[in-house]
Amino acid sequence: MFTSPVTTARRRARVRAPELVGRGWLNTGDQDITLAQLRGKVVLLDFWTFCCINCLHVLDELRPLEAEFADVLVTIGVHSPKFVHEADPDALVAAVERYEVHHPVLDDPELTTWQNYAVKAWPTLVVVDPEGYVVHVAAGEGHVDALRQVITELIAEHEAKGTLHRGDGPYVAPPPPDTALRFPAKAVLTPAGTLLVSDSAHHSLVELAADGETVLRRVGTGERGRADGLEPTFSEPAGIALLPPEVAATTGYHAVVADTVNHLLRGLNLDTGEVTTVAGTGEQWRDGATDGPADEIPLTSPWDVVWWEPANAVAIALAGNHTLGLFDPVAGRLERLAGTTVEGLNDGPADQAFFAQTSGLASDGERLWLVDSETSALRWLDPDRTVHTAVGKGLFDFGHRDGPADQALLQHPLGVTALPDGSVAIADTYNGAVRRYDPATGEVSTIATDVAEPSDAVLVDGELVVVASAAHRLERPVAPGVRITGDAHRVRRPPTEIGVGELELAVVFTPPTGQKLDDRYGPSTRLEITSSPPGLLVGGAGVGTDLVRGLRVAEGFTEGVLHVVAQAASCTDDPAVEHPVCKLTRQDWGVPVRITPDGPSRLPLMMGGLDG
Template sequence: MATSAQQTRRARVRAPEPTGRRWLNTGGERVRLSDLRGKVVLLDFWSFCCINCLHVLDELRPLEEEFADELVTLGVHSPKFEHEADPEALAAAVERYAVHHPVLDDPELSTWQDYAVKAWPTLVVVDPEGYVVHVAAGEGHVEALGKVIGEVVVEHDAKGTLHRGDGPYVPPENPGTTLRFPGKVIRLEGGTMLVSDSAQHSLVEFAADGETVVRRIGSGERGSTDGPPTDELPVGDLPAGGPVTDGPVTDGRVRAASFREPAGLALLPEPVAAEVGYDVVVADTVNHLLRGVSLADGRVTTVAGTGEQWRSGPAQPGAETLPALEAPLTSPWDVCWWDPVGGIVVAMAGNHTLGLFDPIAGEIRRFAGTTVEGLRDGDVTEAFFAQPSGLADGGRRLWLVDSETSALRWIEVSPEGLENGFEVHTAVGTGLFDFGHADGPAEQALLQHPLGVAVLPDATVAVCDTYNGAIRRYDPETGEVSTLATDVAEPSGATLIDGELVVVASTAHRLERPVPPGVAAQLVRGAAQQVTRPATEVAPGEVGLVVVFTPPPGQKLDERYGPSTSLEISASPSELLVEGEGTGTALNRRLVLAEGRESGSAADGVLHVVAQAASCDDDGATEHPACRLTRQDWGVPIRIVSGGPDRLPLVMGGLDDQES
């Protein structure tokens, strides 16, 4: 395998100038690569709907700090949904996710196409002379990127072409509000409400009016410390036995509990809460943890997760049940107690699955999904999900929204005789690339990236149709979809207070009651829309799919225990792929695509590709070298065109020689 320095000398591909509508976080100034000569530049192609992109934003923070004098990160926002092309929505997302580098607003995907990007997220390293030296798709590349960037810094420092100093980032103003991009809300006993104040990394309890603050739980700083609800507490005031954790103590005072972008909240049944010692389970999303909160004193404890993000393998989510505190999670986005399973169902947005947490046993396992991103119904172990983000208890049905397929779905107890006991069904939604705002029969209705769901008193289902800024209603009896309210600022969660729907208006930073009692539903006959991402053209018949992966500097593929790579391929619809479906060990595959398909949309179908590669430190003197697993999932929309390319390269890490 070639090192990145060898790739640099071999490839010498000049990086195109980024083009788009405007720049954010620059004080209004335009950024040009030509003005950044002497700096290492990292382009991050992202979309704020994409959970993997949000993972990368957090992964890059220590890298940006390590190379603060040599590296300039430039976000290139390449929207998937129409709402993401709204400049105000993007500005809100940049603040919400604490993006501390310049961001290019590229609604037409001009720069995406100039760099031949095929996946969110994609990272491109440009050297101080303006040449592309490394490309990586997906997440989990931060260590490899650090080695590549370090190697480039050394090379160009020696050449005299490296210039150190500040970059073009200009921080925006920080407005102060009680809530900042809140996520979810639940009703507590007594009529108060608990809200996850996601961007301020805490929980806020409100009185029944939704405005009067009763208390705040958490320090407001990013962290994962367990402990009391307030910022500091004198040790002398602690109950016998001291603090609940060995959290930091400063000047004789215990620091408050802390979160990182908490989202979903679930109230435990009273008997369960009495046994486990906490009342509320919190999806602490960016920490990859579940936290327990005691409402009596506001104390926070970690109840599931290790703090490390799940990447792959048998650890949770997986077939086996594991001790909850030994199981890595991945971006839990919502949580819900559901009696038919006797536990907390966890919307594991980070790998498109649902987990099941048993608070009494202190165990967790996968409940539904395969980790393939898509929309497929059936047995829970074979179903595909796409960033599940909202859950609601409907008795025999567990309602959920899949944000990336703009779908409302449900799980119910399956008929006797099926092996796993539960089935997945879809009420609204057709796939990864179709969305809109259209009411009517469910098979014709369209949503746009919904994040929340609630069951109404009449057993109909309210959907927080986030990117349409609307509250929608689905009637399971008639199969009809209607619109209850519009002009709600990115609704992301909802609960019922005395029969009235209370909604989290996330980008308005408040709770709202947008559906007055007795309001008549309206019908919106909107047009169907599709993702603007261009489909990849390929030839009919035989196509060679190649996943490009080069181990980072100082590493090699790990062959000690058998093949170090794997490749899984499927298609939607399944008839798109005549040959080549299944799992193998080589990172290349001969595919045969169906010929003569009628193309009535932007794409003939989607190839689902999951690739993995294990690499270890290449040091013969080390008895137990450190090893890492790189994994990437692609959903590639393809269009079969006569005379199209018969080779489909997907870059997981490195450079594609044939494309250089």
């Protein structure tokens, strides 16, 4: 049954919000914050981790909401890390600046507050009312309308009760930095021998001389936006692909830029500096067509682009929905190249493969190399569109280990570069290293260490120039290659206990007030469940239309992962409205589970509302 989240909250016993506990605070002027200090405000807790593309989407979704309710709403980012690197306090400080987080952030490296709120997925949003009680929980993206409704209802209720306090919140802006580049993302060598760099935090492109330091020109005003022309604006641009000369002559632009947060591809004329929008609608793809005219198909967080010769098109790493796309600049068309939107690591035919936030691409003329950051994997796509994995074990395994590829480990790599000898260099971002994989020997080695979050590399006169993103510069690492035999790591997220045998998995979703599930064109919900290892589930896996599913957990297993993808479509519930507003809510979970004989027989996953 679906009801208003606030109404649901009132029916239940009121649950006091647990206190916020962590290592420290950012964006508060070095002051700690307690929930008691926030009485009278509506508090929105955003459980996030900076590796997670869905979390970055939510940061952008919340910006207008924070502005709309600035005098009553206090957003608190609770940073609960997945990777070891994300638990580094300096790395968190950099991420908060990089992604323009303009609200207080609690550093929760031990996942204390995460566990106190029984969170199971990144991102998760929790609304606490002005009296300190939890009234709404939602996992995933696309909840702005529901949050707006909940906040509006809380304002009315607590203004009437006299328990709402208007005024400024506890956010204190840090001093602004001043560097030529700020969190550069990707770089390419232009035909003129210069370096074109995406200066992501400055929302622009910068052309540098071959020394990698001298600024020749800047493309973009530095303001976040999506304007075309000679004074263009971008929003956290990343990958850059150079087009073959004959293609550039036809299209009128020489480079394609992945304008990540705008969900667009932009064309750049290197001669004039003029920018045009060449693919995407500016809206984030959530469902629907993936193939068609480039200006009619939405994209989702394009992170990298490269010209791939076998397809005679630009390959796109669509990190936001775990797929690869193709853009034909001559025909002006988009199509899906690979992936199903399920996050994971699965090889085989491109249309059946699973990817996990692909963030770097490179072509050696035949293979399309790629790095999947969330599975810490190096993979490739053959011209026959078959996917292979060279390095990587899955969503929860990572580390820094050299040696045979099937034993080697990476940690959230963001870039890959094809080298002349047939090997590839890997920007092993969270290990602060540059790695090398040699397909001829199957060995992984370390080229350089102590690089501040490398995110890409480019060859200049035979020398590898690395984008040291967190150092805000390009570097030419000269450290000798070292062999790393370091430890393996697993994500430390606490597992959820379940029992053997029958298990009811329930995805809880409440449409926002004034909306209803949209079944005009068929079922309004979809649920897909798989497991790692596959034999963990002997019943209930697969795709269905109900958000409640009976599963059967096999005997003989003590741990595993349940992979759950849920979505629900809802529309305005008013027959008088001719054109109802419709939304698709979607969330992916990778739930680590521990199987015990007397474990629970029900597993609720919150997609929106409260489990009643």
